[in-house]
Amino acid sequence: MTHEIAVIPGDGIGQEVIPAAVEVLEALDIDFEFVEADAGDAVLEETGEALPQETYDLAASADATLFGAAGDSAADVILPLREAVGSFVNIRPAKAYPGIDAVRPETDLVFLRENTEGVYAGLEDRLTQDVSTLTRVVTESASETLAEFACDYVSDADDHDGFTIVHKANVMRETDGLFRDTVKSVADDRGVDTDEVLMDAFATRVCLEPEQFDVVACPNLAGDVLSDLAAGLVGGLGLLPSANVGPERALFEPVHGTAPDIAGEGIANPAATIISAAMLLEYLGYEDESERVNEAVEVTLEEGPRTADLGGDASTEDVPEAIIERL
Amino acid sequence: MTHEIAVIPGDGIGQEVIPAAVEVLEALDIDFEFVEADAGDAVLEETGEALPQETYDLAASADATLFGAAGDSAADVILPLREAVGSFVNIRPAKAYPGIDAVRPETDLVFLRENTEGVYAGLEDRLTQDVSTLTRVVTESASETLAEFACDYVSDADDHDGFTIVHKANVMRETDGLFRDTVKSVADDRGVDTDEVLMDAFATRVCLEPEQFDVVACPNLAGDVLSDLAAGLVGGLGLLPSANVGPERALFEPVHGTAPDIAGEGIANPAATIISAAMLLEYLGYEDESERVNEAVEVTLEEGPRTADLGGDASTEDVPEAIIERL
Numbered sequence: 001m002t003h004e005i006a007v008i009p010g011d012g013i014g015q016e017v018i019p020a021a022v023e024v025l026e027a028l029d030i031d032f033e034f035v036e037a038d039a040g041d042a043v044l045e046e047t048g049e050a051l052p053q054e055t056y057d058l059a060a061s062a063d064a065t066l067f068g069a070a071g072d073s074a075a076d077v078i079l080p081l082r083e084a085v086g087s088f089v090n091i092r093p094a095k096a097y098p099g100i101d102a103v104r105p106e107t108d109l110v111f112l113r114e115n116t117e118g119v120y121a122g123l124e125d126r127l128t129q130d131v132s133t134l135t136r137v138v139t140e141s142a143s144e145t146l147a148e149f150a151c152d153y154v155s156d157a158d159d160h161d162g163f164t165i166v167h168k169a170n171v172m173r174e175t176d177g178l179f180r181d182t183v184k185s186v187a188d189d190r191g192v193d194t195d196e197v198l199m200d201a202f203a204t205r206v207c208l209e210p211e212q213f214d215v216v217a218c219p220n221l222a223g224d225v226l227s228d229l230a231a232g233l234v235g236g237l238g239l240l241p242s243a244n245v246g247p248e249r250a251l252f253e254p255v256h257g258t259a260p261d262i263a264g265e266g267i268a269n270p271a272a273t274i275i276s277a278a279m280l281l282e283y284l285g286y287e288d289e290s291e292r293v294n295e296a297v298e299v300t301l302e303e304g305p306r307t308a309d310l311g312g313d314a315s316t317e318d319v320p321e322a323i324i325e326r327l
Numbered sequence: 328m329t330h331e332i333a334v335i336p337g338d339g340i341g342q343e344v345i346p347a348a349v350e351v352l353e354a355l356d357i358d359f360e361f362v363e364a365d366a367g368d369a370v371l372e373e374t375g376e377a378l379p380q381e382t383y384d385l386a387a388s389a390d391a392t393l394f395g396a397a398g399d400s401a402a403d404v405i406l407p408l409r410e411a412v413g414s415f416v417n418i419r420p421a422k423a424y425p426g427i428d429a430v431r432p433e434t435d436l437v438f439l440r441e442n443t444e445g446v447y448a449g450l451e452d453r454l455t456q457d458v459s460t461l462t463r464v465v466t467e468s469a470s471e472t473l474a475e476f477a478c479d480y481v482s483d484a485d486d487h488d489g490f491t492i493v494h495k496a497n498v499m500r501e502t503d504g505l506f507r508d509t510v511k512s513v514a515d516d517r518g519v520d521t522d523e524v525l526m527d528a529f530a531t532r533v534c535l536e537p538e539q540f541d542v543v544a545c546p547n548l549a550g551d552v553l554s555d556l557a558a559g560l561v562g563g564l565g566l567l568p569s570a571n572v573g574p575e576r577a578l579f580e581p582v583h584g585t586a587p588d589i590a591g592e593g594i595a596n597p598a599a600t601i602i603s604a605a606m607l608l609e610y611l612g613y614e615d616e617s618e619r620v621n622e623a624v625e626v627t628l629e630e631g632p633r634t635a636d637l638g639g640d641a642s643t644e645d646v647p648e649a650i651i652e653r654l
């Protein structure tokens with residue numbers, strides 16, 4: 001069976017790290033068909049559209065999508081692409097790697113971020129010269145879908161003991177109240193343990209005692225901000241992968257951006273994208289291959305070759321080569 | 328001239344730390360009249376109201392208010408109290424103290440949090456069984472007021488070089504766009520330097536390079552979460568003061584909560600409340616006295632007596648005594 005993979009490098013170092021990840025995928029004994037498409041600032045400049053319709057359609061029909069990064073037009077690219085794959089959850093693991101400098105090396109978290117609504121449902125209006133509004137939407141159905149996913153996620157692996165619901169229901173009583181109550185009731189029905197922490201308290205506590213948390217389910221903006229906070233605790237966005245998962249397809253992307261300061265120099269670290277590709281493998285059912293890639297990445301992070309961000313002088317291309325040798 | 332100070336201890340350790348701060352204020356040669364009032368879980372249990380009308384009225388008419396903490400009813404107490412004093416900005420300094428364990432000891436930040444709107448304007452609805460909404464409000468006028476305050480704040484002291492605007496205008500384009508544009512334009516007109524950082528990027532960067540930031544102006548929820556994040560970086564909420572400032576009056580409160588685990592034992596650390604009282608002194612124009620209290624607190628934090636949270640065995644009451652001796 002052939003798997004069609006949409007490949008969207010985007011801007012900046014997206015053009016360098018995506019080919020490195022594709023190289024690793026190609027080295028496996030799996031029948032992939034890679035189809036490349038454009039998105040981001042460069043194609044916006046050329047065509048007036050940051051996300052051409054062909055690219056949207058490709059992501060909406062491919063079995064999975066690998067996306068790099070986009071510049072200033074990021075929101076116009078990634079938000080519609082998440083919709084194109086029908087993504088209801090953004091999975092964001094944030095863990096420190098051995099040998100990599102981290103503010104809190106004990107951090108080992110997975111955020112399950114609701115990926116369709118909250119302030120991202122963004123119905124905005126400028127009512128008068130003075131007043132603007134945004135309608136934040138929270139539905140029972142989207143909260144249920146996220147909760148079912150979170151329950152499956154912690155049940156599939158042996159190393160999770162329930163999950164933490166993060167919200168701000170003491171202020172957003174109706175909307176985050178609905179989120180919290182719905183997620184909790186699904187988990188209760190499934191016999192999955194949960195606890196809950198207010199969003200602001202979580203921000204304090206994750207700095208002080210990151211080892212207290214494991215899997216976190218939260219609304220869209222909370223997931224955006226708190227996973228980026230966790231990224232800071234593990235040493236930056238450089239090594240973090242992510243998956244935007246829908247019912248039939250999914251999109252995988254490194255959490256980092258286009259890194260304009262080093263773009264074009266061939267020295268970007270492709271590790272986050274290669275780890276994202278490992279998430280893609282797992283999603284498509286290739287669990288062994290996924291594990292092999294993850295292990296090879298970990299060995300390479302520890303033993304090198306290392307790119308400049310990790311204190312080495314390897315090129316982007318050296319990394320997939322070393323990983324493929326270690327597969 | 329007599330200053331009427333509303334004193335609202337609230338629940339838990341609020342009952343212990345507030346008297347300690349009042350003791351310090353009483354030791355100064357200033358004509359204060361302290362008027363005490365109830366709020367929080369205990370009075371809710373007794374009367375059915377977490378914030379009795381007398382308490383609201385007192386805060387709305389006193390020259391300044393000193394508030395401790397409230398338990399589960401916190402939102403029902405502190406949000407109306409902020410309104411009672413007409414507070415448009417919540418000032419939240421977050422700095423590490425010498426000798427106190429901190430994740431990032433270089434952190435020295437002041438958050439100027441918009442204090443009237445954003446998701447806190449909280450017009451919520453349950454439209455259908457499935458759908459709930461919250462109307463997030465951002466006005467030009469509130470953004471202007473915050474911006475003027477931020478400009479005054481950084482201009483009054485020599486040690487600030489402009490401020491950072493934190494927002495999420497790439498997603499909340501109309502509302503946070505209005506906030507960002509308004510704040511920037513006020514600052515430009517006033518000749519005050521600003522830069523801007525997206526809320527999620529700020530969460531990463533403040534962990535990695537806290538020394539890059541100084542004064543931060545942001546919308547309400549961003550200020551809530553990011554100042555609590557900064558609290559985590561400086562070692563917890565324990566030492567952080569805050570001020571809710573309005574045009575004619577203001578309310579001062581420690582950022583910590585009721586600490587139910589140690590409430591009633593007389594071992595709570597009153598430092599955050601005493602630093603909040605120093606902010607009250609500054610607000611009322613007693614800058615010398617404010618500085619003297621701050622310095623005495625710093626010496627006491629370093630040299631003791633120290634309460635249990637800082638590894639000592641002093642009682643709550645030992646702390647104001649030592650501070651008063653050092654004034």
Ligand SMILES: CC(C)[C@H](C(=O)O)[C@@H](O)C(=O)O
Nearest residue numbers: 074075078079224497498527
């Ligand atoms: C680019 C932006 C719209 C996006 C978001 O806020 O979701 C990004 O921050 C992310 O988290 O992938």
Ligand SMILES: CC(C)[C@H](C(=O)O)[C@@H](O)C(=O)O
Nearest residue numbers: 170171200401402405406551
């Ligand atoms: C108690 C709660 C409503 C409050 C807030 O969110 O503003 C608290 O977290 C704070 O920051 O003072």
